[in-house]
Amino acid sequence: MAGFWAALSGFDLLPTAMLMALMMMDRLITGGWSLAFRALVVMAVVALLAWILVGFPFHPRTSFSTMLWCMPFFVLYPLAFGTVAWNVNERMRQRKRELEQDTRIDPHTGLATRRQWQVQVEAEVRRFRRYGTVASLLMVDIDHFKQINDAAGHLVGDQVIRQVAACLTDTLRGSDAAGRFGGDEFGVLLPGTAREAAMDVARRLGQLVRERVRNLGRPVTLSIGVAEIGPGLEEFESWTAAADAALYRAKAAGRDQASF
Numbered sequence: 001m002a003g004f005w006a007a008l009s010g011f012d013l014l015p016t017a018m019l020m021a022l023m024m025m026d027r028l029i030t031g032g033w034s035l036a037f038r039a040l041v042v043m044a045v046v047a048l049l050a051w052i053l054v055g056f057p058f059h060p061r062t063s064f065s066t067m068l069w070c071m072p073f074f075v076l077y078p079l080a081f082g083t084v085a086w087n088v089n090e091r092m093r094q095r096k097r098e099l100e101q102d103t104r105i106d107p108h109t110g111l112a113t114r115r116q117w118q119v120q121v122e123a124e125v126r127r128f129r130r131y132g133t134v135a136s137l138l139m140v141d142i143d144h145f146k147q148i149n150d151a152a153g154h155l156v157g158d159q160v161i162r163q164v165a166a167c168l169t170d171t172l173r174g175s176d177a178a179g180r181f182g183g184d185e186f187g188v189l190l191p192g193t194a195r196e197a198a199m200d201v202a203r204r205l206g207q208l209v210r211e212r213v214r215n216l217g218r219p220v221t222l223s224i225g226v227a228e229i230g231p232g233l234e235e236f237e238s239w240t241a242a243a244d245a246a247l248y249r250a251k252a253a254g255r256d257q258a259s260f
Contacts, residue, residue, distance in 0.1 A: 003046035010059035011051075014070050019043075022077050029085060106180040108158065109165035114187075117179025121189050122236050128229050136198035138188035139225040139243040140168070140205070143255040145184040148215050157184075160220055163213045171205045187240065195228040195260055202226055202258035210256075221256035223247055228260075 002019040009015050023043065028036040051057070104116040112120065127133045142148070142164060149157040161184060168178045168186060177189040190198050202224040213220040225247030233239040250259035 003043035003048075004050045006043070007047045007050035007057075008054060010057035011047075012062055012066060013060045014062040014067060018070050018073055022073065025078075026081055029081075109162055109180050111165050111168065111186070112177060112179035114179055114181055117177060117181070117187050117189070118236055120177045120179075121187070121239070124189060124191055125229070125234060125236060125239065127191075129234060134192060134194050134228065136190045136193045136195055136226060136228045137239055137243040138186075138190065138198060138202055138205075138258075139181065139227075139240070139247040140164075140186040140188060140202075141223050141247055141251070142184040143221045143223055143251075148220070152216055156215065160184075160213060160215060164209055164220070164222070167205060167208045167212055171201065171208055187243075195226060198226045198228065199258055199260060206256065206258065223250040223255045224258040225250055226258055226260040 002023045006012075006016040006019055020040075020043065023039060024036050027039045104113060105111070106113050111117075121137070124133075124135050128135065142160065145157065145160070148160055164184075165178075165180070165186070168188065172178055172188065172190075175191055177191075179187050181187040188201075190201060193201070206222045206224060209222050210219040225243045225245065227233065227239060227242035227246055229239055233242050246259045250257050253259060
């Protein structure tokens with residue numbers, strides 16, 4: 001259509017330049033140079049055919065009245081397209097924020113995701129290497145969680161996970177960091193906390209879960225492994241492995257307890 005009207009106007013300079021610029025602008029923004037080039041070729045071909053059909057008119061000089069007719073297009077079209085582009089960009093920014101939030105926060109529990117929690121633990125490891133600061137990790141597992149799912153269903157299992165996460169949030173200090181490590185397992189970072197103090201935190205957490213969380217009328221219990229950072233535990237993998245080994249010792253000792 002732009003090529004047709006350009007030919008019909010006898011390639012009046014201002015309308016022709018306006019139509020080409022505006023049509024190229026939105027196609028360039030929408031589809032890049034590939035779409036813009038294809039649009040330019042189509043406009044040129046249609047303009048040539050239309051120019052032949054109407055008898056080769058050629059009036060490049062633009063009159064004042066034509067300038068006035070072009071003004072609304074010069075003003076309104078870019079404003080309209082700019083508004084549409086801003087709305088699209090705003091939706092993209094919102095979606096990006098949502099995706100970034102999803103990478104940091106587990107939507108099921110409201111705790112940090114495993115990836116985000118690992119970032120926090122690795123930062124604590126760097127502080128230990130530089131300043132020798134004390135810190136402890138808890139690895140927390142819900143006892144017999146598979147039996148809960150099998151007996152009461154996955155919806156009840158999901159509710160139990162949320163309730164345990166809420167107990168974690170209520171037990172910890174603002175400086176502590178809890179994350180969902182995977183499935184029914186949670187990781188807890190306790191900066192500035194030595195092993196014995198971390199054991200106290202683990203016992204309080206286990207007691208709170210026994211009091212608050214029920215499944216088929218029976219209290220839900222936790223097994224918790226505790227590991228204090230120190231020589232040989234100066235990596236995320238080695239530190240979490242030590243806490244995980246302590247967790248399995250708690251399970252082997254009969255569950256519903258904390259071990260180091």
